[in-house]
Amino acid sequence: MKEIAYSKSALKVLRKIPANQKDRIVAKIEQYAADPKSLGNNVKALKGSSYFRLRVADWRVIMDDQGTVLNILQIGPRGGIYD
DSSP: OOEEEEOHHHHHHHHHSOHHHHHHHHHHHHHHHHOGGGGGGGEEEOTTSSOEEEEETTEEEEEEEETTEEEEEEEEETTTTTO
């Protein structure tokens, strides 16, 4: 399993959203860290970037999957995360 590191902005979003959505997002991040192939349908590389996007319902998680650490850069709703 990879180590998970959250950015300050990602932690700020997790603190603000409802607990049930937070738990679901964190569970999917942990599932991806344990076995990246298990969420193959919900993970895509972002064009023009070395980052990846994880889809969790209407939420998106932008992450950097380099080496043994999974860096969670941003978490946000589907429409505004890519701005």
